[in-house]
Amino acid sequence: MGWKSDIKTAAERINGHIQITPTLQVQGFGLNYPIELKLEHMQHTGSFKARGAFNTLLSQDVPAAGLVAASGGNHGAAVGYAAHKLGHRARIYVPEMAGPAKIALINNSGADLQVVPGAYSNALELAQQYEAETGAMQVHAYDAHATVAGQGTCFAEWQEQGLQADTLLIAVGGGGLISGALAWFDGSKKIVAIEPETSCALNAALQDQHPVDVEVSGVAANALGAKRIGNICFDLAKSQNTTSITVTDTAITSAQKALWMQHRILVEPAGATALAALMSGAYQPAEGERIAVLICGGNIAPDPLG
Secondary structure, three states: OOHHHHHHHHHHHHOOOOOOOOEEEEOOOOOOOOEEEEEHHHOHHHEOHHHHHHHHHHHOOOOOOOEEEEOOOHHHHHHHHHHHHHOOOEEEEEEHHHOHHHHHHHHHOOOEEEEEOOOHHHHHHHHHHHHHHHOOEEOOOOOOHHHHHHHHHHHHHHHHOOOOOOEEEEEOOOOHHHHHHHHHHOOOOEEEEEEEOOOOHHHHHHHHOOOOOOOOOOOOHHHHOOOOOOHHHHHHHHHOOOEEEEEOHHHHHHHHHHHHHHHOOOOOHHHHHHHHHHHOOOOOOOOOOOEEEEEOEOOOOOOOOO
16 A cells, blocks of 8 residues: 555545635746646635645544644644534644734634744644643644645646646645655656745755754745654655755745736735746746646735635
8 A cells, every 4th residue: 555545545535525626727927838727725724734634534533632733824724624524623723923814714613722922833842732631633734644645635636637747836834735746646747846945844854864943934934834844745855856946035925926916816925935936937947848836825814805
């Protein structure tokens, strides 16, 4: 039994609980070639995270103490949503830096929300303490097999929808989403990791040849702000010689604006990070190389209609 089998099983398991998100072929962004987009910001709770959350909850026995998760925002909203739909209680630890829009999203899911000072790593520490004290089941945001298999369903779905690209650009925080891509395609497509310069745990790990702690800041830190890359992601990325690229905050906000101005696609900075690599020239495709970009999250702050 390998990753591909686990992802196929996850897809069957979460069918009916998640949205099949649309794909789009677009021109623009100052590029002289078309790109394929998958609009995963249209998933339940505004990001791909619902896939991993539902797969985790549906594949394991949830204890009486319920669930606990630490999140920069999107994961917490997904776990809260999945827990509510499946009848479980959930406590979610979120750092203040998640911002009011994501904090409100989690609160509205019905979860027991705990907002803590600091960054994601501080929330994770408290979530682990709560798990140890109560016996609640930890739903890890990225470094867990069930999470990665759930995120992998995004790419199985995209392939079924007729994905043509040779190369996929994917934003990376803790690495759950790109792990799903690496696990599903297993070298059959080129996967390029895109991170903000100021939150680049995978890039630092690949340079140092092992996961290391990094400082986290910048416009996308509340979604891509993992202090250390997940072990699953590091192992997959290293074994497949994954290309890793960083982009500036300016490039990210330019891509975010272009998505809205040119195609009326409204996303958070993390959702525009992969596109930023193309628009800024940080990633330059070879002639004839077909490119796809995963749009991962749409929980913009402040909520424009909130």
